[in-house]
Structure formats: structure tokens, C-alpha cells
Amino acid sequence: MSCVFSRGGSSLSVKSNVKATSGELFILGSASGVPTKNRFCTSIGVQVGGELYLFDCGAPCSTLLYRMGYNPLDLKALFLSHFHADHIADLPLLIQTLQLKRRREYLEVIGPRGVERKILKILEFCYLIPEELPFEIRVREVDGSQVYDSGNLKVLFFETSHLKHYQQYLEKYPDISVNAIGFIIQVKTHRILYTGDTARSWLRHTYSRVRPPFT
Numbered sequence: 238m239s240c241v242f243s244r245g246g247s248s249l250s251v252k253s254n255v256k257a258t259s260g261e262l263f264i265l266g267s268a269s270g271v272p273t274k275n276r277f278c279t280s281i282g283v284q285v286g287g288e289l290y291l292f293d294c295g296a297p298c299s300t301l302l303y304r305m306g307y308n309p310l311d312l313k314a315l316f317l318s319h320f321h322a323d324h325i326a327d328l329p330l331l332i333q334t335l336q337l338k339r340r341r342e343y344l345e346v347i348g349p350r351g352v353e354r355k356i357l358k359i360l361e362f363c364y365l366i367p368e369e370l371p372f373e374i375r376v377r378e379v380d381g382s383q384v385y386d387s388g389n390l391k392v393l394f395f396e397t398s399h400l401k402h403y404q405q406y407l408e409k410y411p412d413i414s415v416n417a418i419g420f421i422i423q424v425k426t427h428r429i430l431y432t433g434d435t436a437r438s439w440l441r442h443t444y445s446r447v448r449p450p451f452t
């Protein structure tokens with residue numbers, strides 16, 4: 238996992254537990270495949286304009302949100318780079334938390350092609366039956382050609398080759414997905430590159446120099 242910051246004119250703070258007014262990026266977890274004594278699995282938050290966004294939800298991001306003073310009910314959208322456990326293991330607990338807190342507003346979950354099928358399987362496996370949730374989950378599958386724009390936050394997507402290794406198993410396991418994406422996140426004049434995992438280290442350097450097609 239890597240994050241690259243592209244600096245602009247105003248302030249986008251990067252802090253562990255202090256909220257900023259102009260926009261804030263915070264790291265919940267940054268470990269690789271194995272959590273360590275001091276680092277949790279991957280999850281990155283952005284709070285701007287009273288809205289909360291999460292990029293991946295490695296465990297225990299739900300707990301960490303509370304510990305760092307954020308309210309999961311403020312979550313507007315969850316972006317998933319891919320489905321390795323260190324990037325999505327807290328997903329069912331996050332959804333269950335929103336269920337028990339009686340969230341009403343819909344939640345957007347955005348990920349690579351195949352994400353809708355995987356989300357439904359995870360929810361079903363954990364008894365998070367869509368009909369019993371007090372809120373709607375709107376899943377959006379993206380590739381490298383789309384842009385997310387909420388007004389406060391814009392995201393450009395790009396595909397990575399991280400999961401290509403699994404193509405050899407597609408015939409036997411047709412439901413696995415070999416799609417993975419990274420994100421160029423823009424808040425005000427700041428751009429942030431979050432690759433998720435990628436098999437090629439040059440990718441982050443390439444995309445950190447690319448100006449997203451939005452202003």
C-alpha cells in the first residue's frame with residue numbers, strides 16, 4: 238500500500254486524531270498483509286465538509302474510527318481497491334455497526350468490476366440480509382474510465398495488475414475477481430494517490446505525475 242501526496246495551495250492536514258476544518262486525511266491502518274504490533278491493516282479516511290470517506294476497510298477500522306473520534310454514521314462512501322483480507326476484513330463489522338446504529342441514508346460502496354457480487358456474498362455470509370438493513374447499499378463497479386464526484390471529494394480510478402496472478406484459477410473458481418483498482422483523490426487543490434496494492438512499483442510514480450481530468 239502506498240499513498241502519495243500532491244501539494245497545492247491550501248491546507249490538507251494529515252493527522253492521527255485531530256479534526257481539521259478544511260479537510261483531513263487520516264491513516265487507520267497501513268500494514269501489509271499481516272497486522273503488526275503497531276500497525277493495523279489498510280484503511281485510509283478522508284473527512285471533508287462533514288462527510289467521511291473510507292478507502293479500504295482493513296480490520297479493525299470500525300473500532301479505530303471511534304477511537305480516533307470519528308462517527309461511522311458520517312460515512313458517505315466506501316472505496317475498495319480489491320478483496321484481499323487485509324483490505325476488506327472489517328467490511329461486515331462496519332456494515333453491522335451502521336445497521337445497529339440505525340443508519341438511514343444510503344451508503345455507496347465503490348470498487349472494481351465484480352465488487353457487487355462479492356459484497357452480496359459477504360453480507361449474506363454474515364447474516365446482513367439487505368432486506369433487514371435500515372439503509373440501502375448502492376454498489377458501483379468502476380474501471381479506469383470513470384470519475385466519482387461528490388462535490389467535496391473527487392476520485393479518479395485506475396486499474397492495477399495486482400491480482401493478475403489469480404487468472405490461472407478463473408476456470409476452477411469463476412467467482413474470484415482479478416480486478417483491482419487504485420485511486421487519485423482530490424480535495425480542493427490537493428491530490429492524493431492511493432494505489433492499494435500493486436505488483437509494479439513504477440505505477441505509483443507514473444500516476445503521481447498525472448493530472449486528473451477534473452479541476
Ligand SMILES: [Zn+2]
Binds near residue numbers: 319321399434
Ligand atoms: Zn492485495
